[in-house]
Amino acid sequence: MAAYENAIQENLLGLFQSEKRWGMRAACGSAVNGDYFDAYRRLSESLEQAPEGDSWQRGVALIDLRNYALLKGDKGSYYKEQEKLDELKSTVIFPDGEHYQYLANDKLRSIEAWKRSLSVNGGGFNGGHKTAIEYIENAFFSAVIYGSYSLMYSARKSMTDTLLSLSKLYEDPALAYHALRLYFIYGDEKAVRNIFRCDWPLVANMVSGHADKLWEAAFKCGGIEPAKIRCACVDLLASYFTELPMPNIRDFLLDRSVMREVPKQWAQALKSISMRLDSSVLVDILVTVINDRDSFAILA
Amino acid sequence: MSIVVSNINWEVVDEEKRSGFTDAVTESWEWILGAGQPCEMLAQLIAEGLLGEELITPIKERLDGPNRASFDFRLGSESDFMPLLNAAVTEAEEQLDINDNKYQYSMFAINPYALIDFVVNKVGIRGLEAEVVDRLFSLFRRAADTSAPDEVLGPMLGSMAACAACYIREHAPIPDVLTEAVGSFRKSSHLISGFMLGGRSEQSWKIQLLSVRALCGLDSADEIITAYLSSKGEYESASALAKMMPYLLSFYWQRGSKELQSLALVLSELAMDSHPEVRKLVPQGAVELLTTPESEYGHRLLMLFVRDNDPEVRISVLRACEDVRVESKYRSAVRELLAQDANYHLRHHANKTLQ
Numbered sequence: 001m002a003a004y005e006n007a008i009q010e011n012l013l014g015l016f017q018s019e020k021r022w023g024m025r026a027a028c029g030s031a032v033n034g035d036y037f038d039a040y041r042r043l044s045e046s047l048e049q050a051p052e053g054d055s056w057q058r059g060v061a062l063i064d065l066r067n068y069a070l071l072k073g074d075k076g077s078y079y080k081e082q083e084k085l086d087e088l089k090s091t092v093i094f095p096d097g098e099h100y101q102y103l104a105n106d107k108l109r110s111i112e113a114w115k116r117s118l119s120v121n122g123g124g125f126n127g128g129h130k131t132a133i134e135y136i137e138n139a140f141f142s143a144v145i146y147g148s149y150s151l152m153y154s155a156r157k158s159m160t161d162t163l164l165s166l167s168k169l170y171e172d173p174a175l176a177y178h179a180l181r182l183y184f185i186y187g188d189e190k191a192v193r194n195i196f197r198c199d200w201p202l203v204a205n206m207v208s209g210h211a212d213k214l215w216e217a218a219f220k221c222g223g224i225e226p227a228k229i230r231c232a233c234v235d236l237l238a239s240y241f242t243e244l245p246m247p248n249i250r251d252f253l254l255d256r257s258v259m260r261e262v263p264k265q266w267a268q269a270l271k272s273i274s275m276r277l278d279s280s281v282l283v284d285i286l287v288t289v290i291n292d293r294d295s296f297a298i299l300a
Numbered sequence: 301m302s303i304v305v306s307n308i309n310w311e312v313v314d315e316e317k318r319s320g321f322t323d324a325v326t327e328s329w330e331w332i333l334g335a336g337q338p339c340e341m342l343a344q345l346i347a348e349g350l351l352g353e354e355l356i357t358p359i360k361e362r363l364d365g366p367n368r369a370s371f372d373f374r375l376g377s378e379s380d381f382m383p384l385l386n387a388a389v390t391e392a393e394e395q396l397d398i399n400d401n402k403y404q405y406s407m408f409a410i411n412p413y414a415l416i417d418f419v420v421n422k423v424g425i426r427g428l429e430a431e432v433v434d435r436l437f438s439l440f441r442r443a444a445d446t447s448a449p450d451e452v453l454g455p456m457l458g459s460m461a462a463c464a465a466c467y468i469r470e471h472a473p474i475p476d477v478l479t480e481a482v483g484s485f486r487k488s489s490h491l492i493s494g495f496m497l498g499g500r501s502e503q504s505w506k507i508q509l510l511s512v513r514a515l516c517g518l519d520s521a522d523e524i525i526t527a528y529l530s531s532k533g534e535y536e537s538a539s540a541l542a543k544m545m546p547y548l549l550s551f552y553w554q555r556g557s558k559e560l561q562s563l564a565l566v567l568s569e570l571a572m573d574s575h576p577e578v579r580k581l582v583p584q585g586a587v588e589l590l591t592t593p594e595s596e597y598g599h600r601l602l603m604l605f606v607r608d609n610d611p612e613v614r615i616s617v618l619r620a621c622e623d624v625r626v627e628s629k630y631r632s633a634v635r636e637l638l639a640q641d642a643n644y645h646l647r648h649h650a651n652k653t654l655q
Binding site for chain 2: 238239240241242270271272274275276277279280282283284285286287289290291293296
């Protein structure tokens with residue numbers, strides 16, 4: 001466990017220590033522990049005390065501040081920090097996009113390092129994998145916020161792969177559930193569908209009362225087309241879960257905006273769940289589709 | 301939609317909802333067909349007595365070709381296959397007329413060769429009307445002389461293999477006209493570049509052609525195996541060979557040839573393919589092996605697929621095991637495992653269809 005924690009600490013915090021950013025180490029430590037309020041407070045304080053001159057470092061800290069504000073769900077602070085950042089951008093020459101890229105690369109490197117340390121120490125830290133998940137999730141959020149699309153994609157893939165392998169290693173379905181939840185948060189339908197390709201004994205382990213939580217996660221997910229994720233979620237639940245959140249699924253399938261927005265995915269979800277839906281609900285859905293000619297034309 | 305409709309248990313639906321549904325369909329059937337929905341759903345509803353029979357004539361007036369034949373087929377006793385085959389051959393002739401050039405390829409929504417394969421495999425070639433079979437073979441002969449690309453001729457080679465395999469299964473000699481048509485096909489591949497929707501390649505053409513030629517006694521299995529090994533790792537070739545495998549296995553078993561063992565080995569190679577689309581095609585070959593002296597080998601392959609990571613591959617095992625030739629001991633072994641599958645649909649269908 002100690003070896004594992006050291007590896008995490010070195011990989012994560014060493015990154016900031018070497019750059020000598022003021023207060024960022026402490027703030028990042030809090031963020032890693034999931035305490036974004038504390039992270040935001042510490043970084044704001046250190047930024048207030050920071051010497052003026054180094055605008056580039058200030059800018060980088062402001063990006064972190066803005067992101068912590070986002071993570072703690074404080075939109076007011078988020079816009080405030082963004083405003084400061086925009087103001088700074090007008091006076092400081094940022095190498096065009098380079099710092100974002102640089103940070104994204106840093107994050108990806110740290111994720112990869114964690115992944116390596118997990119595979120090396122994986123067998124040794126009994127039960128420590130649950131803490132690892134928290135670290136991994138935090139890394140994921142950082143990567144998502146900083147990264148370019150391709151970097152985010154690599155980060156997602158490496159983290160969910162790690163989660164799924166850990167789930168297999170420890171025979172812990174909760175980890176597989178975490179992986180799924182992350183897939184939903186990515187807002188990437190293909191990623192959700194990837195779960196169909198994973199080991200079936202592993203998926204079998206997941207059939208253990210997580211359906212409601214998954215549905216909730218699917219509804220909170222972001223991404224460009226969240227409706228697609230929800231359709232994939234219906235498909236997934238229909239295939240692998242014994243107990244289903246039926247009223248939610250029924251309302252979702254009867255939602256005309258979903259039919260129109262993502263007809264192909266909606267039709268796939270309906271096909272998949274049709275065997276398990278109540279016949280009168282199926283009739284309701286079909287009548288809605290037939291009577292709504294615009295939706296029907298799109299579906300056809 | 302037809303899948304959804306088939307999952308409705310009308311006995312538990314209250315009268316009000318049922319009439320709401322039938323009213324909506326009766327008002328909108330024209331619109332439903334116009335929007336490109338298959339006519340099978342309407343046929344299904346009429347057959348179940350949910351829609352009035354007075355709709356049959358106007359619906360038929362709106363349909364033509366294989367769609368009309370398919371509508372009739374669903375409404376009838378589902379035993380008269382001839383109109384279906386007749387319509388499919390006519391459609392294939394019309395499509396060949398349009399695609400009879402080497403520079404351009406038109407893709408059609410209806411695939412007549414899938415219908416031809418379905419009817420031929422279901423009824424057997426000798427149970428079909430001679431006139432339609434003659435038309436089909438003339439089409440094959442005519443196709444051999446055209447400059448149509450692989451995209452057009454590839455599916456046709458599949459149907460030729462299905463016909464040849466039928467004669468072999470029925471212990472009847474393959475007619476000269478079919479052998480002659482197969483022998484006249486060009487050996488070189490001609491693909492319309494940049495139009496690779498069918499997942500074809502030069503090697504896959506070679507494998508398909510060599511397989512049909514082997515079934516007609518014009519080539520040997522060695523050549524097919526060599527062609528496959530020289531393109532190993534290529535998805536298109538593996539997929540083409542996996543589709544031909546059931547026919548080839550049946551053919552070499554009937555000839556009592558040693559090549560059956562080599563082909564069984566090739567089948568196990570295909571079973572290890574990294575593409576799930578290829579693996580999906582192999583259970584059909586494994587079922588064919590169950591009827592040969594290599595049945596234990598086929599059984600082991602099926603057991604391997606039951607544990608495949610991809611649910612689609614496991615579904616293909618289920619479908620392959622529905623074949624009446626599969627002995628009950630093999631079927632129950634597969635059912636026992638699939639009934640414990642993580643996937644709800646697989647568990648449901650395994651219990652329902654393999655009982």
